[in-house]
């Protein structure tokens with residue numbers, strides 16, 4: 001949550017920071033701010049609202065000159081979103097400025113101590129407390145900014161990524177991280193440096209980046225090597241400069257109205273990238289280094305525990321069906337937030353799979369650390385390369401979906417299912433739990449999925465027509481069975497998060513145990529009724545809804561006859577192996593929520609109260 005960015009070098013910092021904030025807006029968008037050093041003094045502008053509001057304000061309010069600056073886009077934790085609570089925050093003397101992503105948990109105690117020393121505070125934020133603590137340390141110990149930051153951070157409890165500079169010594173930016181990401185872009189000949197929560201703000205300027213590890217801080221000075229130290233013991237750390245794989249096109253809308261729509265349409269490509277080099281159909285092989293190198297751990301595992309949140313948790317539920325069916329390994333799927341706090345029984349014979357698009361979700365990361373402490377083998381399925389979860393796990397497999405910027409997860413979900421399917425297939429081979437002919441059939445079918453997703457996307461106009469009829473609904477029910485029960489949950493989550501219509505996902509057979517009471521002629525019920533997997537039983541459920549006058553939107557397999565006769569609307573998807581149907585049935589549900597949200601004038605890419613990467617509990 002919250003995006004931070006900064007620049008020091010020879011160019012105008014303003015456009016770099018503003019552009020960077022726009023790219024980081026997916027991380028939080030309830031207020032935004034920027035501070036520049038104009039050669040003599042600092043100029044600061046901040047506002048409740050989006051980066052576009054900040055742009056309007058800065059255009060009239062401040063000079064935009066200066067080669068040093070930091071900026072912030074906020075997802076509020078301490079203090080309501082308003083102008084005063086927006087970042088950057090200045091210290092009492094006005095000398096130090098800071099932007100912060102995270103939460104300082106003991107801010108109240110520190111605030112009281114600082115208040116006793118005569119400090120007063122303008123905002124309600126933990127961040128203003130931190131910048132004043134740094135100032136107090138700097139005065140008391142008579143140390144430079146870097147040292148003051150280090151001493152202060154050793155006194156705080158919580159999570160942070162920060163960028164700070166001192167107007168009386170405007171030749172450096174000090175950054176630090178614990179629990180929230182920070183990347184440093186290194187310009188040519190070290191003539192300029194960039195700082196950001198991820199590398200997207202500086203992708204057009206440099207491909208060389210350092211990702212700070214937890215408990216590291218860095219002093220960034222033009223013309224010098226970045227000096228990285230451990231916050232707790234001051235030891236120097238060798239900088240690990242990585243070459244960025246991301247390109248500019250990946251983080252732009254490329255003609256689509258929204259990132260979400262672009263990302264829905266990217267799925268055929270994304271799924272292909274996920275299995276590229278891993279699914280070798282001609283050889284009848286699946287190659288995944290992370291699985292291969294740790295095969296014994298998987299084969300000796302008593303069970304697999306999957307931890308994740310939100311959409312990634314839904315992918316975990318699909319994986320439960322797939323792993324148990326293909327590889328006959330017992331699987332438990334847990335909300336990371338519950339798992340980490342309930343003293344779970346974990347042994348050295350457990351394999352824990354953490355699924356996370358961002359690789360930064362605080363609860364999932366904490367669950368990973370807990371499972372490691374208890375001796376389990378921990379495997380990560382992440383999209384963001386070099387993210388905290390990817391680094392913290394013993395091994396893993398990236399989804400290679402490319403940057404997902406729309407806050408509602410789409411291509412992350414289908415690529416997670418693809419990775420997990422590949423893993424389950426590979427393990428089924430090693431365990432001999434699937435016949436050779438079935439194995440080959442599944443390889444062949446998985447390879448055809450991108451083309452089938454492409455075909456499924458062709459129903460977009462039809463889905464849009466259906467969306468028109470239901471945009472004023474206040475409630476929606478999603479039903480599915482087996483592999484498609486998690487898809488029902490995911491469909492409901494997509495609708496509620498971007499259109500603010502209340503929606504529930506249920507296993508179709510559970511309807512009779514309660515939700516059926518909700519059904520009347522105003523209740524749209526989206527039913528996944530593909531030709532395999534309990535088809536007849538789902539048809540009976542559809543009859544039950546129909547006889548109570550519910551409106552039925554059914555997702556069926558091409559060529560379906562039975563459901564077509566009963567449902568109010570049918571959406572056809574190509575036929576595939578039952579286990580892979582979620583990769584297709586999810587497409588019309590993504591499109592349906594997208595179109596309903598657009599028609600309701602909702603901000604599809606930045607739904608209210610949400611943020612892409614949930615780095616706080």
Ligand code: F6R
Nearest residue numbers: 310311312356357358361408409
């Ligand atoms: C929903 C959505 C969220 C995320 C969840 C986990 O569309 O995006 O529910 O799936 O916050 O995020 P990651 O996968 O980054 O751990």
